[in-house]
Amino acid sequence: MPALEAVDDRLQQAMKLVLLATLPGVLAAFWLYGWGVLINLVLATTATLAIEAAVVQWRKRPLRPTLSDGSALVSATLLALALPPYCPWWLTLSAAAFAMIFGKHLYGGVGSNPFNPAMLGFALVLVTFPQSMTHWPSSHGMDLLSGLQQVFGVGQAPDAWVQATALDSLRINKSLTMDELFxxxxxxxxYGGRGVEWMNLAFLAGGMFLLQRRVISWHAPVGMLASLFIISLLCWNGSGSDSHGSPLFHLLTGATMLGAFFIITEPVSGARSPRAKLLFGVGVGLLTYFIRTWGGYPDGIAFAVLSMNLCVPALERFVAARQQPEVP
Structure with a gap:
């Protein structure tokens, strides 16, 4: 019993540090998109905690330890940051419900989930409601009242309040050079998406904090960022109209740094041994580039993470086999 309490305490402390590390990115997202970010956070957090409480009670498990470990709050925060600001309230609730029920508790709760819950919820709504998932604000968003009206569908949105993201614009570009696009x-x-560059740098700062506090290890983030940099450098053909973007563009656009330091470092669904973590990160980086460049979705980090979640057992077996001493 004391050992279990020690594990719970360590998990709770780690989740607190992760939430603290997201603060620079949350502030940067709020500066970029406005109140929609905070509305997403409130809706996702409320829905996630309510659904988790209902599922835990239905399973006849202790309620307080589950809600207080902080894992649901981290999943809600990552989900809220991944969803478009000012998306409909039912979209956030659908993603949160799927993340908690099918991404976490279907497999036994925290410590047993093979998939990243936040990315599973995000992938569901991305596939099911693609049109709603493309409505990203074009400026600093709306005031709080207009934002609430947009989220709950009780008001008319202002004209031209959404635009295609930089990744989406690059993916559908057929005639303009990179210089003309910029x-x-x-x-x-x-260098990347307008304002999104600063948001990525903010998440990078939060990731450095987690590394300094040893909440996460360097292996998965370095593997992902290095592989994304190398593959984009090898496939980069300058500023022509058929360019897929520079390495710096891919590092500072989309959810790259959020994915590298906060999503793929999730300790349960990700790899555990250092070499497997490195290979896991490399796989996520390569798949992210492939999906961004030749896939049907502009970013691709969610699908890359979920695909590599499936490969974790094989990665761990491969690393363990390579580390075994040869029999003379």
Whole structure:
């Protein structure tokens, strides 16, 4: 019993540090998109905790330890940050419900889930409601009242409040060079997506904090970022109209840093041994680039993570076999 309590305490402390580390990224997202980010957070957190409480009571498990470990809050935060700001309230609730029920408790709760719950919920709504998932704000968003009206469908959104993201614009581009895209398309900033560059740097700062506090190890983030950098460098053909984007563009656009430091480092669904973590990160980075460049979705991190979740047992067996001493 004391050993279990010690494990719970360590998990709770780790989750608190992860939530603290997301704060720079949350503030950057709020600066970029406005109140929609905070509305997402409130809705996702409320729905996640309510659904988790209902499922735990239905399973006749102790309620307080489950709700207080912080894992549901982390999943809600990652889900809220991944969803488009000002998306309909039912979209957030659907993603949260699927994440908690099918991504977590169907397999026995925290410590048993083979998939990242937040990414599973995100992938569901992305596949099921693709049109709603493409409505990203074009500026600093709306005021709080207009944002609430948009989320709950009781008001008319202002004209031209959404635009294609930089990744989506690059994926469908057929004629403009990269220089022309950066000069003419409002979704592009200096090196990546406008404003999204700073959001990625904010999540990078939070990731450095987690590394410094040894909440996560360097293996998975370095594997992902290095493989994404190398494959985008090898496939980069300059600024032509058929360019797939520079390495810096891919590192500072989309959910790259959120994925590298907060999503693929999830200790349960990800790899556990250091070498397997490194290979896990490499796989996520490569798949992210492939999906962004040739797939049907502009970012692809969620599908890359879920695909590599399936490979974790094989990665662990491969690493263990390579580490066994040879029999003379």
């Amino acid at each position: 000069a003419s398309n409002p979704a592009f900033g200096h």
